[in-house]
Every structure is written in C-alpha cells, then in structure tokens.
Amino acid sequence: MSTDVLDLASPRATSSVRLAQVASMSRRSIMEMVRQPALLAPSLIFPLFFAALGSSSFGKATGLPGFPKVDNFLDFAAAGSIVQGVLFGSVIGGAALATDIELGFFDRLLATPTSRVGILLGRLAGAATFGAFQAFFFLLVLIPFGARVDSGVIGALVIIASAALTGVAFGGFTAAMALKTGSAEAVQGSFPLLFILLFFSSAFFPRQTMQGVYGAFANVNPVSYLVEGIRGLMIEGLTATNVAEALLVPLAIAIASIALALHTLTKRLASR
Amino acid sequence: MTILAPTSTTTGQASGGTTLRSANALAQRGLRNIGRLPAAFVPAMLMPIFQAVAFSGTFFAITRIPGFPTDRSINWYLPLACCMGSGFAGIGLGFSAIRDLETGFFDRVRMAPAPRSALLLGPLITCWVRVLIVITAVLVVGFLIGARLTDGLLGLVTLYVAGLGLATIAAGWGLGLAYRFKDMRAAALMQLVLFMALFLTNAQAPLAIMSGWLHGVARINPFTNILRLARQGFLGEVTWSNSWGGIVAIVWLSTLTIWFTNRGLAKLPK
Numbered sequence: 367m368s369t370d371v372l373d374l375a376s377p378r379a380t381s382s383v384r385l386a387q388v389a390s391m392s393r394r395s396i397m398e399m400v401r402q403p404a405l406l407a408p409s410l411i412f413p414l415f416f417a418a419l420g421s422s423s424f425g426k427a428t429g430l431p432g433f434p435k436v437d438n439f440l441d442f443a444a445a446g447s448i449v450q451g452v453l454f455g456s457v458i459g460g461a462a463l464a465t466d467i468e469l470g471f472f473d474r475l476l477a478t479p480t481s482r483v484g485i486l487l488g489r490l491a492g493a494a495t496f497g498a499f500q501a502f503f504f505l506l507v508l509i510p511f512g513a514r515v516d517s518g519v520i521g522a523l524v525i526i527a528s529a530a531l532t533g534v535a536f537g538g539f540t541a542a543m544a545l546k547t548g549s550a551e552a553v554q555g556s557f558p559l560l561f562i563l564l565f566f567s568s569a570f571f572p573r574q575t576m577q578g579v580y581g582a583f584a585n586v587n588p589v590s591y592l593v594e595g596i597r598g599l600m601i602e603g604l605t606a607t608n609v610a611e612a613l614l615v616p617l618a619i620a621i622a623s624i625a626l627a628l629h630t631l632t633k634r635l636a637s638r
Numbered sequence: 639m640t641i642l643a644p645t646s647t648t649t650g651q652a653s654g655g656t657t658l659r660s661a662n663a664l665a666q667r668g669l670r671n672i673g674r675l676p677a678a679f680v681p682a683m684l685m686p687i688f689q690a691v692a693f694s695g696t697f698f699a700i701t702r703i704p705g706f707p708t709d710r711s712i713n714w715y716l717p718l719a720c721c722m723g724s725g726f727a728g729i730g731l732g733f734s735a736i737r738d739l740e741t742g743f744f745d746r747v748r749m750a751p752a753p754r755s756a757l758l759l760g761p762l763i764t765c766w767v768r769v770l771i772v773i774t775a776v777l778v779v780g781f782l783i784g785a786r787l788t789d790g791l792l793g794l795v796t797l798y799v800a801g802l803g804l805a806t807i808a809a810g811w812g813l814g815l816a817y818r819f820k821d822m823r824a825a826a827l828m829q830l831v832l833f834m835a836l837f838l839t840n841a842q843a844p845l846a847i848m849s850g851w852l853h854g855v856a857r858i859n860p861f862t863n864i865l866r867l868a869r870q871g872f873l874g875e876v877t878w879s880n881s882w883g884g885i886v887a888i889v890w891l892s893t894l895t896i897w898f899t900n901r902g903l904a905k906l907p908k
Contacts, residue, residue: 406824415837422852423843426703433699558681558688565692572701580695 383442384481391480391488396495408452410500414507420570421511424635432574436601440513444504445597446569448525449589451500452532453560457553459493459583460540464550476635484633489541490534491623497533501526517604524609525596528603532592533615537561538623545630569593659758662750664760668734669767679741679768681802682730686723686776691783692745697842713788717797717868718841723772724801725808725836729828730768731761732812739820748906750836758899762809769805793871796881800868804861805889810895817902820826835861838839860887860900 399406408510421439436442466472475485505515505522515522544553564570566580567589576584584590595612602608672679694712701711708714747757777785777794787793811832815824821903838855839862843855854860860883867884871877 415834419842419852421835422850423848424697424700425849427700428846430699430702557686562688563693564695565688571696575699576695577698578695580698 383482387481387484388488388491391485392491392495393491395459395462395489399492399496405458406455406496409451409458410503411469412454413451413504416450416506416570417443417447418511424571430575433572434597435600437514439506440511441601442572442597443570444508444513444600445593446564446598447508448504448529449532449569449593450502450564451504452497452529453501453536453564453589454557455496456493456536456540457557457560459486459489459496459537460553460556461550462546463489463541464548464553466546467544467548468550476638482631483628486541486545490537490627493533493537494530495533495574497498497537498526498530500533501529515600516602517599517608521599521608524553524604524612525599528592528596528616531613531620535592535619535623537567537615538620538627542623542627542630545627545634556580557593563587563589567593568597570598586616588619592619654753657753657756660750660756661763662758664747664756665767666806667762668764670762671734672768679730682723682726682768683772683775685726686719686772687779689722690719690776690780693718693842694783700847703843703847705844707844707846708788710784710786712780712783712785712822714786714844714869714870716776717800718836718865719780720773720776720797720801721804721865721868722836723776724769724805725832726829727768727772728765728805728808728810729812729832731765731809732816732828733825734761735813735816736820736822736824739816754900754903757903758813759898761813762806763810765805766802769801770798773801789869789871789876790875791874796871796876796884797868800864800884800888803884803892804864807888807891807895810892810897810899813893814898814902817899817906820906835859836865839865841865860891863887 380587396505417440420443425439427433428439429441435443463472467473472485476482505513505525509515515525540553540556543556544550547553548600566583567573567587568576569586569589573581573590575583589609592615595608595615598608646669691710693715694710697715698711700706701709703712706714735744738747777797812824812828816826818824819827838852839859840848840856845856845862848856863883864887865884866880870880
C-alpha cells in the first residue's frame, strides 16, 4: 500500500495522472460540443456562407492592384473562413466553461483532487481539437468548389495545425473571460469584439487595398497575420516563411492567452 | 374623458378608437422598454453602424472595379446597413413577444378587452419608431465618414421608406414565429432567414459586377428591389423605375408576413 502511494507521488506518476486528467477534461469538452450541434452549426456554416457570397460578389476584385495572385476569390477567402470559424468556435468553448462555473460543476471539480491547471488545459485541448476539425472541414468543403492548397498535403496539415493553435490562442482569451466573470452571457458578449477584430483585418480583403485608418488598423491587427500565414500556404506554396508565419503567430498569441488564463485562474482560486 | 359605448351606432367608432388607444398603450410600453432595457436596443443600433464602417473600409477597393456605380464605398454600404438595422429592429419585436409570452404578460393582455389588431399595431408602431432612430443614427455616422446624397432629400425619403418597409416585413416574420414557437428556439430561425434574405441579394456588390450562382439568386430575390429602392439616392437620381419594384416587394411581403402573424396569433391556445 505504502509503495503504491509512493509510486503515485513520484514525479513520473504525477505527470501521467495529470496528463490523464487533461485528456479526460479535453474529451469532456469535445463531447459537450458534439452533443450540441445547434451551437456548433453557426461556426461551421456562416464562414462557408460568407466564402460563397464573397466568391460570387468579389470575383472581379482579384484583378485589382494590390490583390495577391490567385486563380479565384475562393483561394483568397478560404484562409479568412478558417480563422473566422475558429474565432467563433472559441467563444463556444469559453461560454461552456462559464456555464460550468454558473452551474457549480467547476466548484465540484475543485473539490476533487484534479489538477487546477488540468481543468483549463483540458478545455484548451478541446478548443484545439475543434479548431483542427474546423480547418479540415472547411478545406474538405471548399476544395471541390475550386479552392486550391498550393502547398500540398504537408501545407494542408500545417494549416490544420495552425487552426488548432488559433483555437488555443483565442480559447485562452475566452477562458480567461469566463474565469474572470463566471458568466456565459459575458463571454458571448465578446463576440462583437471578435467580429471587429476579424473585419478590420485582411480576413476578407487584402490589407494592400485598404486605406487610411482601416489600413493602419489592419496592419497592427494580429488577426491579419494569422490569416495571412494560412493564406500564404494556400496561394503561394510551401515555404519556410509561410510555415513559420502560420505556426509562430498563433503560437505567440496562444502563449500570451494561456498566461492570461492561468493568471485569472490563480486569482479566482485565491479569492475562494 | 370620452367613453365610447359599444352601441349599434357607435360600434365601429368605438372599436376603431379602442384599437388605436390599446395600440398606443402597447407602443408606449415598447418605447419605454428602450430606456428600461438598453441592452436589448443599443446593440441593435450599434451593429448597423459597425457594419457601415467596417464594410466600407474593408471593401473600399471594389469601387475601382469598372462598372461600380459610385466611387464612395460608404455610399454603397450605408443603405445596406440601414436596411439590416431596420430588419433586425423588426425581428426584435419577435424577441419581445417571446419575452412577453414567457413571463405571462401576453396572456394578461389577451384577457383584456383589447382588439386583436391592437396586439399587432402597437408593437409595429414601437418598431417603426425604433427604425427611425436606428436609420438616423447610422446616417449621422455615415455622413461623418463621407457618405453623400446624390439626389437631395428625396434619397433620404426612399431610404426611410425601404427601412420602414423592411422592418414591417421582419416584424411580421418575427412575431409569426414567436407565436408559433412561444420560446427562444424561434430566435435563431428569425435571424437566419432575415440574414440570408438580405445577403442573397446585391448586398455586397452590384449585379453588374457579380458572377456565378449569386447573380441568378439576387436577380430574382425581391429584397434586391428593396435595396435598390434604399440605395438610389446615394448612387444617382431617384427614379420611378428604381422605386416601384421595391415598393411592390414591401407591400407584398408585408402582407404575407402580417397574415403569417395573424394566423399565429389565432392559433395561440385560448
């Protein structure tokens, strides 16, 4: 008996138990989404709807000065659709965490010997999985309609990884908001902010064609660089710069957002 | 104070007076709710402003496509934003109706000796006032960031007509669904259908520069005519040929959705 206790307390056993806890929490957060398709549908349908509208409305814009070289508008729009879907999905994850807090499930978890960080990381792992699924789904739907991934299968895998990291990046912010406010309504209220970040970026049109304040805002908006990393892999091919931009930009945002979420979690636990 | 007795000679007058008085009371309540529940109204006003600013900035370059009818992107997107705001103000009536159904207020109003037409007219008046506020707010911001009328004040008249018409159509749709579903499940359907109806048009780009499937859909979508009615004062002269299609669409669709509301109201359990 005492040997077992010692084994469990060893660093190796502790980390494997923590990993199992994160995996379990992650599985729960994914199942939560799968069981509520009505919540997921908008984050899958709306980006595709906008891409379809854009390809018909702005098809002739691809010849404008400053527009990147593309075969059709869908090539350009695909990256924006992926990031749009992942951003909207991150609100769902954050709202689910806030609902756990509202319903008292979060407190019940804290009463168990579960790792506190594991609760948060499990949620973010769920966001990463859903982000990866969204990217896969969007590519699967858009490719038959004419979108091309010039960087091939490897590029597509990098795009999926980038979407997963983007899921963590924005999932971290919405999780921090959930932990701070404990209100699903407040997290849902962040939706317009994400919408603003998305619209004042190069998600729907190139930065090079924007002027004045819009262009200046798009130039400093991190969402522009998130989208352009993925777009580079779609329309320019597999280059070290494109891969680095697609992975490092969301990674940097993810590090910042996880730090913020952990800080908020610590404050929430300290105030109990 | 005038008391209108429902005798045989005054029945019509009494009924009309009661309808107007009851509708006015319901409208006053709806307008007071703007102040009491700003969280329900303010986003509905800010969203079209955001849309006008964001669309005109993001898609600024499309004005350089040959055949685009204006060199100011805000002139193209401002009327769209006003129409979206008006449509969602109409849908907002559906949300209010659901809230009233859930809290039991609607049942109490139905027990009162108010004509059924007042239950529709009162909220509609609230909705029209909201639309006037929303369109005016969007216009003020639009003019500040560069929108210009191309045919004087007549362009404003057609824009307000289009907005009020769209709000009536959307209100009929929202209330009809609210009376059928009686809970917030109806909200997604209300918004989704309106959103699609407005975007499957020349909302983002003129028909002349559109290509593919959307061109075919937008050409037969009656909401394209309403947008044409709304936009003409910002793109050139206000003409009858650019107006009549929108007016017919408003009359036809409003009749249809208000009939849908009346049917829903009649089907509510007694």
